[in-house]
Amino acid sequence: MVAAMTLPKQKVAMETVELSVSYNGKPALKRVSLAFPANAVTALIGPSGCGKSTLLRCLNRMNDRIPGVEITGKVMLNGEDIYARRVNLTRLRREVGMVFQKPNPFPMSIFENVALGPRLHYGLRGRALQEVVEDALRKAALWDEVKDELHKSGLALSGGQQQRLCIARMLAVQPRILLMDEPCSALDPISTQKIEELIVELGKQYTVIVVTHNLQQAARISHYTGFLMYGELVEWGETRQVFENPTRPETEDYIRGRFG
């Protein structure tokens, strides 16, 4: 299989080295080595159960909380292994933000949802906090819709708005890397389109890693694509190349819709 796939011309934001994960002895990810280019959108695709979500969740150590999990290998960020002993998880997650499949705003006001992170991480108060919240909501393309009702509960928003609120909440913490775990799969087509546009926009400033089972979506929004199957990284390259000219037959089969 593929040992290490890097694209030397691009600056690397994050990198996995021989990363393996198993749940209660059952392997979910097998020696995946892969580098995520900075300031670009990378899509992870593959049939369900292929380990793409597992891989994503390893990047900010969200798998730690699952009982029975065992992780070997390295995930390098800024030249350090995030699985090394004395890593500060708070700091890691400040740098690597994440949004989930199902929008999960906290049951508090829109403002509070976004303000929670910067207040805790940076001790911001008052004006500075308001500015950060506004900025995050603007970047998440939500500001114009909610600026007059910031005190309203985050749960009162529509599904798509909730997901953008979650993105704003993540952005307010000032991460550099954004992990998105099927961010549109619970949304209607119009909301999906908005989020996709947002991802493209964010890709200009942030390193975005998106897991999706929607191939068209991956093709539309990503610069790079990794294809996983049975816990192994099968193919990795620029999106256009992966979709139009895959090097491996499995990738071709999957993209042509022969299985998965």
Add this chain to the structure above:
Amino acid sequence: MMNAVQSGSVRTGEWESLAARQDARRARKNALLTSAFGAVGLATVLLVLGLVAAIAYHGAPTLSWEFLTQPPREGMSAGGVGPMILGSILLMVGAFLMATPLGVFGGVCLAEYGERSRLMRLMHASVAALAGTPPIVYGLFGLAIFVLKFKLGVSLLAGWLTLTLFCVPSIVLTTEAALKTVPAALIDGGLALGLSRWQTLWRIALPYALPGILTGIILSLGRAVGEATPVLFTASIYYTTAETTLGWETLRQPVANLPYYLAEGYRQPGVVPERLIWGACLTLILLTLLLNAGAILIRSRTRRRYLW
């Protein structure tokens, strides 16, 4: 470390220093709070073990075959607590026989028709409220209705009826909760096989929920057997030196029981020696623990059975 993006009035380089100022404090606070939570958890366990150990330590020397079977002698100041144990068990068994069908039936009704109408929602709320009603209120009710109105007198029968009332609401609630855990697929499967609603319930849902229901019944009986107040005015007698002889007339006679023996024995200091009280405490705890162990056993066995 550089943050990629400018945000608000905080300058690009500033974020990291701002965060550094918070991090240590947050970590300290986190460590403090999480260890406090753990300490409270640990303290709770120690409290339970300490309680049980203290009672076992004080009560164990008294425990003997004679103590468990003989009636009190010499004006309650010596002998055993045989009639009290017998009375407690009699009260519990009667309550079990009466409360189980009523409670399970009620639980089935609630689970079946639960959220459908306003009336049923009201019923649900009232059952929940009754389950939280203090035992002393049941005692008073039993006194007014069974002892006085129905003229049963202070008797085993009145005690049974009162304890039954006391147990039914909680059995209804646990039965309902257990039935709610039955997977909808199982019910649909039954209905798809052409079974009627009641047959499905009877043949499929009830057996699946049975362990949960049994656990609920046992726990509720455990509470009833240790509770002195419902039987205080309805069935209890303190002073006994004779062995209880069982017969039809027992129904109309008051019975001695462990909780009441303890309550009165404590309140009339000097009559019952301390060691007898500790012994009775331990006996009562063993009785409730036995019931609890049964419940835990049922639960762990079924967990294994349904773990696929």
Add this chain to the structure above:
Amino acid sequence: MDPTASLLATHREGTDALDDAEDATRLPSHEELSQMQALVTATAQTDDPRQLRPDALFRDCMRAPKRAEQGERFLLLAFALPHYTGNRMVLAWEPDVSFDPAYCPYELRLRLVRAPEGVQVKPLEIDLRRQPKGSLELPVWKARTQEEWLQGYLFELEARPTTTTTLATIQQFLMPDWAPTILYARFGMLPLLLATLLITLLAIGLAMPLGIAAAVYLSEQASPRIREWFKPILEILASIPTVVLGYFGVMLIAPALQQMFGEALQLSSGRGLLATALMMAVFILPTVISLSEDALRAVPNSLREGAEALGLTLAERVRLVLLPTAKSGLIAAGLLAIARVMGETMIVWILSDGTPTMPDFSSPAAALGTLVKPTRGIPDTIAIEMGNVEFESPHYGHLFLLGLTLFVLTLGINLLGFAYRKRAQVVL
């Protein structure tokens, strides 16, 4: 010695053969009065006309509240016997020391209905609740024959419910004195209610934070294995009968408190409100833990993950996300716990067992005394006093009223708790 003065009384009520269906305010005629001789229910004869006391009658009136619901009247005849030499006689009244007009739900009036022929006195009407103790000076009237007794002073002692009996009972129920066994019994529930509330407040104030902390540990920190051990241990604690907990408190907690406060407050034992509240906290702790844990577990995992991905520490996740989200469920847990503590009888009965006292927080010393000394709550009062109460006496009735109060209070709290639990299910 021959009595020199006499007070004859007869009791008149609606069912009395004499004035059945007649105007109750009409005075009996001479003939009727002589017939009523047979019905005399109380006589006070004394050799000193200064001691013509109607208070015995007054007392009867208080003892028969059922009859008094319609209003009750006594007729009193006062006269001196022939060998009395003075020219004044005194009608004095003084109730039993336990009489407190505030607890008397009746209007009590003493009225002079008729003076003997030839004697001039002003009309008299005395409100005995305003003036529970007093005397009247009257020109002497001597009666030589039984016939003449009837021609003496005729007084009327009237008891009439102040408002409706129910209202009066409720009014009295909120008074600060519970003394059911004295002559003029007082059924003020307030000290019992306050003691119960105070015990509940202390116990819940202690058990709630601890219980929530343990629940947080169980649901957020502990490994599944620890949790598996923890649950049965909690169930053991939950299954320990309250009688045993009470006894445990007496043997271990009370002596410790006695050592701490015994000398300063001259306590005979450490039993009291604080010991009760501590044991109540132990009693309710397993309930609080398991209900709070249920509430925390009802918080969807997606919120936990969201908060964790945001870089919140465990403590921050708990404080800022989990607890606020689980708020309704936690409130429900607290309410159910309150209802259970309020109604718990045996622990208070065994561990407190004092006289009903009003809590006193006027000074630090008084407050400490209130907290440490024995007191009496609602449920234990019912349990203790129901044992030796006369069937259908006012005391008996008031114990049921206490039970009703407890029932209504806990019912309300339980229903509120139920509503909160439902709300928790809707929110999540």
